[in-house]
Amino acid sequence: MRTTVDTVVIGGGAMGSAAAWALARRGRDVTLLEQFGPGHRNGASHGATRNLNLAYSDPHYVAMLAESVALWNELESDGGERLLARTGVVNHGTDPRLGDVQAALLAAGLRAEFLAAAEAAERWRGIRFDQHVLHMPDGGQLNPDVALPVLQRLAAGNGAVIRHRSRVVELAILDDGVRLTADADGRTEVLTARQVIVTAGGWTSKLLAGVAGLPRLTVTQEQPAHFAVTDDGAVWPGFNHAPGQGAEFAGWYSPVYGMPTPGEGIKAGWHGVGPVVDPDRRSFAPEPQQRAALRDYARRWLPGVDADSLTDISCTYTTTMDENFVLDRIGPVVIGAGFSGHGFKFTPVMGRILADLATGEGPAPAIFSASRPGVR
Structure with a gap:
């Protein structure tokens, strides 16, 4: 089966779900492919608590914190769910x-x-x-077990297609986009897309090997x-x-x-x-x-x-080696990676930045470039 779409997001954890949400709310055609079922425990986006720790002094991160707090409030309101327990952090x-x-x-x-x-x-x-x-x-404390379904539900409400148990096994660059081969519940499906957003967590390096140059991801x-x-x-x-x-x-x-x-x-x-x-x-x-x-x-x-x-x-x-994220575009491939340890609090902002990269509405800060020095 062959399907043609505008944007495919690979990986339905926090950042992929946020990217689908951010693109769909702009009216963009987006399909999210997640290799596991809803609520799985195989990656980094599960569990009921993540600290919204505000302890940053770098201006890029502080600006994202302020935006994140506003967007989490918006997601709580739009999703009708409590996402943040405001206990404070010390x-x-x-x-x-x-x-x-x-x-x-x-x-x-x-x-x-x-x-x-x-x-x-x-x-x-x-x-x-x-x-x-x-x-x-x-x-x-933010609640991933509630936040991810909210992001996906809101994305689907704006037209996004959310597919669980769809594992991308091959990604190839074409002259006019990308071709993806996915194992979807035992069926082989081939999708062509104008572009792809890769938010595959620990599987990112495997998926993009030979496709796009990345900083070293551990x-x-x-x-x-x-x-x-x-x-x-x-x-x-x-x-x-x-x-x-x-x-x-x-x-x-x-x-x-x-x-x-x-x-x-x-x-x-x-x-x-x-x-x-x-x-x-x-x-x-x-x-x-x-x-x-x-x-x-x-x-x-x-x-x-x-x-x-x-x-x-x-x-x-x-x-990554410097613990800064990877947010960049290489040809038709948008990359979001290296978030673990302190990324979840920025989830809705990461979705906004990845959507900006996909639509050409703006670059990510240079500190998140895939080609920045010292991270190979």
Whole structure:
């Protein structure tokens, strides 16, 4: 079967769903192909919580934060679903950039205040603080398990075609566009399109090998966990903690992020230090040493949880060497990649930028170029 369409989006995670939503609301013909079924757990866009962490000072990211907050509000209104729990986010520890973050957020009209450790401990007694704390009241937790269906439903309402269980197995560049071969529920389908948006997460490098030059993308299997709450009266914000360096902190793998997940406990995890994996050959099993270190961290820094009562989570990160995203167009191929670890909060803005690239309405910031130096 051969079908001709205007724009195909490959990958129905957060960014692909947002790209389809942004294009459809502009009246563009768009078809979204997702290799797995709705609500799958094989990539990076599942689960009930992601922190809307506002701790950026780079002007590109701060501008996107302000736009994101407005667009999430719009999506909540249009979709009729609660997407953001406004708990606030606190960043604490040895991060030297917090002063710059506060200044940048205040200049952008976003709230940010420093608190002494004692005051923070009084407000959020489930967390131990030993240094000053940057409190960002406009932050909170986004819900991917609700947001993705909302984005896809709104896209479909504006004419987008959403196809799950359609795995693209070949992509070829033509003189006037692209040809895609997809395995759709056991059927082979060939689509031709004027252009394609690739938002395939950990599968991006495989899909575009020999088709478009990319920065190096590293896929890792990450293993946060939900810890059982022991202090039912504690109030929990989202949090990010840089516990320090040196012998006192031996065994910590990275800064820690965390947040409350209603009905599941307090989520906490290391940031981007899991084993490198092939996304088609993952074990989904936690690495024992990192799991043990995370329990030790919870025992020391999260007095409001039971460090010995945890439920493991498995997800993937796909990251560039500089941790900036890839947002670019190469011929008829628009690329959105490298979002893991801090991209979800920007989802609706990424959709807008990818739609701009597809329609020619504007370039992405140069820091997201696929050909920028230092990321090969």
